[in-house]
Amino acid sequence: MARIELSAIRKSFDATDVLKGVDLTIEDGEFVSLVGPSGCGKSTLLRIIAGLEPQTSGAVTIGGQPVDGVRPSQRNLAMVFQSYALYPHLSVYDNIAVPLRMKRLSTLERLPALGRLLPNRHRIEREIRGEVERVAAQLELSAYLKRKPGQLSGGQRQRVAVGRAIVRQPVAFLFDEPLSNLDAKLRVHMRAEIAQLHRRLGTTFVYVTHDQAEAMTMSGRIAVMIGGELVQVGRPAEVYDNPRDIRVAEFVGSPKINVFPGHIRTDGAVEMLGHSLGVAVPGMARPCRIGIRPERIELGATGAFAGAVVHVENMGAEAFVHLGVDGMPTPVLARIGDVRALPPLGSSTRFGVPPDAIRLFDAAGKRIETKPPAATHRAREVASV
Ligand SMILES: Nc1ncnc2c1ncn2[C@@H]1O[C@H](COP(=O)(O)OP(=O)(O)OP(=O)(O)O)[C@@H](O)[C@H]1O
Numbered sequence: 562m563a564r565i566e567l568s569a570i571r572k573s574f575d576a577t578d579v580l581k582g583v584d585l586t587i588e589d590g591e592f593v594s595l596v597g598p599s600g601c602g603k604s605t606l607l608r609i610i611a612g613l614e615p616q617t618s619g620a621v622t623i624g625g626q627p628v629d630g631v632r633p634s635q636r637n638l639a640m641v642f643q644s645y646a647l648y649p650h651l652s653v654y655d656n657i658a659v660p661l662r663m664k665r666l667s668t669l670e671r672l673p674a675l676g677r678l679l680p681n682r683h684r685i686e687r688e689i690r691g692e693v694e695r696v697a698a699q700l701e702l703s704a705y706l707k708r709k710p711g712q713l714s715g716g717q718r719q720r721v722a723v724g725r726a727i728v729r730q731p732v733a734f735l736f737d738e739p740l741s742n743l744d745a746k747l748r749v750h751m752r753a754e755i756a757q758l759h760r761r762l763g764t765t766f767v768y769v770t771h772d773q774a775e776a777m778t779m780s781g782r783i784a785v786m787i788g789g790e791l792v793q794v795g796r797p798a799e800v801y802d803n804p805r806d807i808r809v810a811e812f813v814g815s816p817k818i819n820v821f822p823g824h825i826r827t828d829g830a831v832e833m834l835g836h837s838l839g840v841a842v843p844g845m846a847r848p849c850r851i852g853i854r855p856e857r858i859e860l861g862a863t864g865a866f867a868g869a870v871v872h873v874e875n876m877g878a879e880a881f882v883h884l885g886v887d888g889m890p891t892p893v894l895a896r897i898g899d900v901r902a903l904p905p906l907g908s909s910t911r912f913g914v915p916p917d918a919i920r921l922f923d924a925a926g927k928r929i930e931t932k933p934p935a936a937t938h939r940a941r942e943v944a945s946v
Pocket of ligand 1: 579597598600602604605606771
């Protein structure tokens with residue numbers, strides 16, 4: 562097991578800066594997902610940890626040891642790719658056994674005909690069989706050991722790739738979008754399997770994905786990368802509820818957070834679509850953006866805002882109501898838990914926003930903390946004494 566520390570990692574390809582100074586510590590045994598939109602640099606960062614790509618500057622340590630200049634094979638990490646990278650001509654058994662044979666058998670002992678005549682070969686092959694069978698049983702692959710990868714489903718192939726990684730007993734597993742080739746249902750199933758595997762092995766997992774739901778549901782912490790920078794690192798619920806940047810707020814959560822144009826008045830009150838919200842911030846008058854999650858939009862006759870129901874998605878257990886609102890370029894989305902109380906399509910409705918649902922961002926997208934108006938008022942009184 563190992564703690565992985567990344568300090569001020571920069572990476573440029575020719576004139577393009579892909580990583581712009583990434584600092585991240587992944588604790589021993591932790592499951593951290595690197596998540597972010599396509600092209601943000603997640604795979605490059607993972608490849609730098611693995612030693613497959615040199616960083617332009619900055620340092621990587623694994624288990625307290627600097628590994629810059631240490632070859633990938635000497636880092637004792639296992640990488641699992643989206644493409645599985647299995648040997649198509651070898652059986653499942655042999656695919657899983659490859660790293661063990663490479664490690665334990667000499668070049669001569671690995672030769673098919675001559676190797677069999679050498680005294681150690683049988684003993685080592687017996688040990689290898691025990692380990693392959695144990696890992697195959699863990700991954701429910703025992704029935705497929707004689708099959709070739711081409712005779713397996715995508716999920717089974719991915720499990721073989723994971724099995725091949727497990728037998729190496731690496732200090733950490735690095736996953737690069739391992740579920741991208743699977744259909745939606747299987748992806749959800751494999752998420753649970755990978756999370757269980759992490760709990761069972763207790764080894765450090767670093768997992769790259771562009772799928773925020775995958776990252777949210779599996780990891781202990783998520784590291785949100787945007788444009789080559791680590792914008793926020795935290796527990797999934799914390800990042801969802803307390804985004805420090807509007808890009809994080811918009812990337813994490815499905816469906817996406819609603820973002821309204823807003824204005825902070827000279828008295829600190831925050832206005833949205835011409836109505837004052839029940840929050841305030843100190844400082845000067847300025848424009849702002851207001852993020853409100855769909856589940857926090859409250860439909861009801863007493864709401865301050867008016868909308869027209871332009872679309873309803875009823876999923877049975879929940880529904881999304883799309884509201885056309887004056888002053889908004891795209892519909893406002895409300896998530897409704899009780900599908901028996903849906904407003905009809907084309908109807909006019911009102912909606913409100915509880916003050917604690919409001920996430921305020923400045924013009925540059927940085928989070929602004931809000932307070933109830935009274936608290937701001939008191940703070941100003943204290944400040945003026
Ligand atoms: N070998 C390379 N040479 C030049 N540019 C590269 C190279 N590898 C990656 N890049 C560029 O670096 C940027 C980051 O790539 P990277 O693969 O790390 O992104 P990513 O966040 O993993 O994206 P995705 O989710 O699409 O895989 C991209 O713009 C990519 O085109």
